[in-house]
Amino acid sequence: MSRPARPVLALPPWLAHALRAQRGPVPWSAVTRGALAAGPLLLVAVLADRTSLGVVAAIGAMFAGINDSPGSRRSAIRRLGMPALAGAAGMFVGTYAGDHLGAVPLTVLLTCLGLVAGAISAVGSVASGAGTQLLVAAAVGAGMPLPESGWLRAVAYLAGAVWLLGLRLVLPTPGSLVGDFRFDGERDAVARVYDAVAELLDAVGTDRATARRAALTAALDHAQDSLTGPRLRRYASSSAERRLHAQYAAALPLGEAATAIAWAGEAVPERASEGPRLLAAAVRGNTHTGPLPAPSRSAPALRALDDALLHAAEAFDRGRANRDLHTRRRTGRHVMSAVFGAGGREYGLRVALCFGAAAALAQGLYSAQWYGRHEHWYWLPATAVFLVKPDLGPLVSRVLCRAAGTVLGALLFAGFAAVLPRPEGLIALVALSGALIPVATRHFAAQTAVVTVLVLALVMVGGEPQASVSRIGETLLACAIVLVVGHLPMPGQRGGGVRARLGAAGRAAYGYLDHVLREADGAAQRGADTRALRWTLRREAYRALAEARTAIALAAAELPALARHTQGADDVVATLERLVDTTTACAVHLDDSGRLTPWHLAQLNELLDELAEERDRVGLRIPDAPEVPVAG
Known part of the structure; x- marks a missing residue:
């Protein structure tokens, strides 16, 4: 007689999330850009005897690398450019505030910046990235003693981010050298929509239909974002862009028909999904569709699917989009509603409290000479900014990952610093860390470890002594601050x-x-x-x-x-x-x-x-x- 299976001990959600990592292929193109970003900039600055400016430029490139997620080139301009502009503004304000304000007024100013940046972060992912860079750069500008003026630091920061953005726009991705590689990200995003339609049709009548419909939504969101940017407008100028726009527009009625079929729950013939798959292949290869199999027309949703396939075939051949079909962007009313709504108010208050408390504590510790010879008190408030971001995961998960990643990164850097020659060995370490960032972003602890190594290397190249131990202590203090503030009651309803x-x-x-x-x-x-x-x-x-x-x-x-x-x-x-x-x-x-x-x-x-x-x-x-x- 077989023994009954022992029940599996389920981890609590907050711990399970901390142990979960994203999966997928290695983004080699992003790895290449990361290797060519911060390290080479720092090397050029050292050779030109402007090391401090190179450190600031490398920090800007590092943050751009963190935001360098998969997507089209045109969407990268907004995804990387807007946070970089906010970071440059933060560097400018923070530098002049640190030079001319005392500890108390500086803390008040940083707290107010935290309130504004936190509320703006509720608008969306790009706004959240902009708010983060604004606050981190303000703390770095106020706490990092460099000889350059505020405007020169801001220019250097922006130049570092623009350098990586330029690499993103110019360098082709692997496998995209055939044809017009400028649109490889857009083509892949649109093709995934047709694949998602086919997978939803295959799942009709099964328990996978709901998940497949959610996957179709995600594919449409990604394609919509990929086609948004300065080079693709409502009235696109080039034939390639008009064709891409037409192919995306033709996917919308197909998605509508497939959703209606899934809602009815009646299984469809296998040939119903063949048409969308042929359309996906045509998008990827930038070719004509050829003959498309006609699905059954026995029900309204199936007739809509057949009509949508015919419409798609015509749009693919002629490359003409419906000019009245466009994506409505967020209006000023929507943005203000997010900023001043319940979510914006609550997040703004928590960011302000965490950022302000961390800045005050850091300056107090510096005044008491707790830092010893290390004058960089910015690490504590900068760490608090990352920890308070809800889009990086649940609160306890963020704290555990940040603490573990910082300890690991600091210990790794201490070992590297003991054996690497200076500054060439540290510059090589910066380049290696930049290359690892696109892979490390799959888990917050891994990302923290890589960024810790990179920043500590930058600080040492800038002439400061090894600071691994103090960074661990400051990170643990920031974790304690965010845990306390995260559980404080706020005006209005929680959540x-x-x-x-x-x-x-x-x-x-x-x-x-x-x-x-x-x-x-x-x-x-x-x-x-x-x-x-x-x-x-x-x-x-x-x-x-x-x-x-x-x-x-x-x-x-x-x-x-x-x-x-x-x-x-x-x-x-x-x-x-x-x-x-x-x-x-x-x-x-x-x-x-x-x-x-x-x-x-x-x-x-x-x-x-x-x-x-x-x-x-x-x-x-x-x-x-x-x-x-x-x-x-």
Whole structure:
């Protein structure tokens, strides 16, 4: 007789998150850029006898390398450029404040900067990166004693980031030398959308359908971001750009039809997914589609899929996009709502408290000569800025990873510093660390270890003594500050970031539903323009839901004292996703028959009633849902 299996001990979410790392192939192109960024800049500066400027430029290149995530070249301009501009501004302000203000007014200024940068970080990932670089560069500018003026330091910082951005725009990625390599990231992003459509069709009727629909949303988000930038506008100038825009636009009705098919839950023939896969291959190879297999036309969603394939074939051949189909960017109203909303206020206050307290403590320790000969008190507030960022993981996970990574990095550097020649050995170590950053970003502890080695090498090249031990002590102090502030009660409800994301998702879902209902009752005339707006609203709804899902997953992995404030949020977002799926199915049926059936209306009303109960239980504040006619 076999023995019963022993139950597996499940780790608590906060610890499991700290042990989890991202997977994927090594980004060799990013590794190459990292090796050519900070190290060569520092070498040139040392040879020109401007070592201190080289240190600042290398710091700018290092932060640009941290933000050098996969994506298109055009999106890299915004993803790397905006945080670099914010960092240069922080370096300028911090330098002059450190030179002309005493400890108390300097701490007040840094605290105010933390409040502003924290609130701005609630807008999105690029704004979060900009807020982080603003604060870290301000602390470095105020605490690093360099002979150069503030404006020269800011220029050097920006030059380092621009150098890596230039490498990103000029160097081709592996395997992209055939054809026009400038669009390799965009082509791959659009092709992944068609692959995701095919995978969703394969999963129809199985328990994998929900995950595949979420993967389609992620692919569309990535393609949308990849096609956003200064070289691809609404009216693109080059034929290659017009073709890419047309191929992305043609994917939207395909995604809508596939979502409606998945919502119905009835399995489709295998040939239904062959067409999207042929389209994906055509995008990657920049070729024509050739003959596409026609799916069955036995149901409204299948007829919509067939029509979308025909439309895609025409768009691929002619390379012409619907000029009225475009992505609406965040308006000033949306940005201000995020900054001054519950999420922006709560995060801004926590960043201000952590940054200000760390700056005050660091200056107090420096005045008491706790640092000995080390004058760089900026490490403590800079560390606190990274630790307080919620997009890097749950609070305890961030603290554990930062502490472990700093200890490992400091010990590694102490060993390297004992044997490497100076400065050439340390410059080589900076280049190696820059090359490792794109791989190390998969885990916060690994990233911290690599960045610690790089920064300690930069400081020593700049003429300071070895500082591994003091860096470990300052990091542990920063961990303690962030842990305390992270658990302090704040004005208003806790979990403001999650509630803000849920509110945005609810408004986007209701806006999409309202548009479809207006089409159904004739208030919005149906046509190409109306469908284009509908696809845009659908994209906004699914993107907002994905952002809410991410925020909820991070909040759920916090310690129980923090996680309890967002309990029930996952139920709300799940119901909102079902509402958007049902709305999509209604839109496809409406295009096919010109009306909504009583069964469709009953499904919508049932979901809205369920959502109202969950919303009241969680205490979520979003506008009332649009009025849906009662079936019957």
